[in-house]
Amino acid sequence: MKRLFAAVFLFFFASLLPSAQAAGSGQRGDTFFPDFTLHKLESGSGPTLLVVGGIQGDEPGGFSAASLLATHYTIKKGNVWVVPNLNFLSIIRSSRGVYGDMNRKFAYISPQDPQFEAVRNIQNIILDPKVDLVLNLHDGSGFYRPKWENDRFNPKRWGQCIVIDQERVDDEVAQNPRFQDLQGMAGRVLDRVNVRLLRYAHVYHIKNTTTRNFDLEMEKTLSYFAVCAGKAAFGLETSKELPAESRVYYHSCLLEAFMREMGIEFERKFHLSPAGVALALNKDISIRLYNKRTVLKLDNARVTTRGFIPVRQGPDLAPEPSNPLLTVLTGDGQWRVIYGNRTLTRFTPEYMPFDESVQTVNLLVDDRAFSVNIGDMVRVNSHFMVRDENSLRVNAIGAKKEVNGSEADVRLERADFAPSFSLDQGGNVFRVEFYREKAFCGMILVNFGPENADSGNLPKTLLTAGHADDKNGLGR
């Protein structure tokens, strides 16, 4: 006997991101250049850890791990501030640095440099009296070893190490004596991480660049800037030879070990393994624009979204991404939704006036009545109908069942939709848009898919993984 579930699920897109503030560079011309964001996960008391990802745009292990920290951890004691996307434009372009190496601009930066404002902003965050310890996340070449073994495993390589500039933060400047002993802390973190290796070759070491004495290049870095300001600071490196999800795994192990070292208590919302991080980074991806009136669900998204997407004139998209590595690149004919260095979908914008007066719409979903917020997604088992109560014109994108130009009070089922109009490649998720005269009032999404369909089609690697044979040894 077939059991019938009156299963209707309403999805209120999880507001995964803690309070984010934009702090980077901003708008130039008509192209939107995304700012970096600062996410504060605070319990109120205890020490504060600042984690920076994406200072170099071609190191996805670091920026993906920082992003995961911002979205998939709850802090129970202490505070964690995360900047997952410091050099966002370079992340998008998968370049070490579109405007040169940002991690060489911390000793001096020209006021004419396009990154001047962003560098000053992150410097001010580092200098915030609350910040006790700074971690800068990287993916480095090869595997660091204290003694020469071969071309890939040697002292000049950067992969799989914790980088310190000196053994201790100087007494004269130290802001918090509890976190002065860089060598000691790094050693205890090593002990925690080296019992979680996927392979023994990935073993972690401490690399002391003894920056003050020998290293003119390292004097220009973010971590040396922090150490000179009396803050504990470390560079965390994974190897570019590893798949991206393994890099995120190691970075997450390192981040957790540092949090434990600092007495920061946390809860993690995913399984800590390469497969677990891949799932966490690729599931429930969405972006909502214009105060949730335009919404795109992006799990398994089509390369090109069919039909026009309503947008408003002007630069302010009011984006609410489910993840800080998501953004929309505007411009001419086609807009792109970007996640890290991948384009998830392209769409053609249609400029129109917006009517923001409608907050909810009434639906019958599988014969049950629901009030649905604009911007939310509804799971539909068999059929649905938008009630004609707000005198709105209803346009179910991909369906052709209008009566007098509207699909209000029309029963719609999956077979009424042309599959190619779905947002997802599975042909499950469709847009239903609402209009009052010529103005766009917002949209909802209807999902005909099974409950766990979203996670079915994970890419093998989550992000383009950089260059495994990076021989230039550029370092952090």
Ligand SMILES: [Zn+2]
């Ligand atoms: Zn780096």
